[in-house]
Amino acid sequence: MTSKKPIKITRRGQPVRIRRRVQIKDGKEDATWELFWQENGVRKSKSRANKEDAHSLADEIATQLARGEVRQLILTGLTLQEYEHAVEICREAGCSILDAARLLKANKRPPQKRTVAEVREEFLVSKAKRSKRYVQSLTNDTKLLCDQFGCHSIIDLHVIELTQWLNSMPVGPRTKENRWSSVRTMFRWAR
Numbered sequence: 001m002t003s004k005k006p007i008k009i010t011r012r013g014q015p016v017r018i019r020r021r022v023q024i025k026d027g028k029e030d031a032t033w034e035l036f037w038q039e040n041g042v043r044k045s046k047s048r049a050n051k052e053d054a055h056s057l058a059d060e061i062a063t064q065l066a067r068g069e070v071r072q073l074i075l076t077g078l079t080l081q082e083y084e085h086a087v088e089i090c091r092e093a094g095c096s097i098l099d100a101a102r103l104l105k106a107n108k109r110p111p112q113k114r115t116v117a118e119v120r121e122e123f124l125v126s127k128a129k130r131s132k133r134y135v136q137s138l139t140n141d142t143k144l145l146c147d148q149f150g151c152h153s154i155i156d157l158h159v160i161e162l163t164q165w166l167n168s169m170p171v172g173p174r175t176k177e178n179r180w181s182s183v184r185t186m187f188r189w190a191r
Helices: 049-069 077-093 097-107 117-126 134-148 159-167 173-190
Strands: 007-011 014-024 027-041 043-049
Touching: 007 027, 007 043, 014 049, 027 049, 043 077, 077 097, 117 134, 117 173, 134 159, 134 173
Parallel strands: none
Antiparallel strands: 007 014, 014 027, 027 043
């Protein structure tokens, strides 16, 4: 059994929650105080036997989080994929992400602006050794994309534009899903 509302201790926007947990052991109530917080995107917890110790520890943890002694970085979705891919590339090259960022800054090279048609040509060449059926499917589906967005820069395309284009097709949901899969494969390859 837990208390209904946890106590929240915050230092510079870094919260640590304290919740009282009561368990019945041998007919007696046994209360403990549990602390919960996020550290590096992972939920952490500790417990203390009394309220004063719990408050003291929560204050200490919140202060450490606020000072940056315990860093918090939560990456999700595409950002997480990009980070993992960057780490992999840097590991293969024998350098750190910081080294790569410094090199990029020194060269001052912006990302290459390529049209959808240019990317499609290179993409299909890279997939040429795959099965004929798969390559044919990629060719047909990406041709439809090029017919609509061929002269647009691939970096400037937004998901909403692609979604509207896909939804405007007079085909069934399975066909739309297959086409979306091919287009998504091309975009991942281009990235």
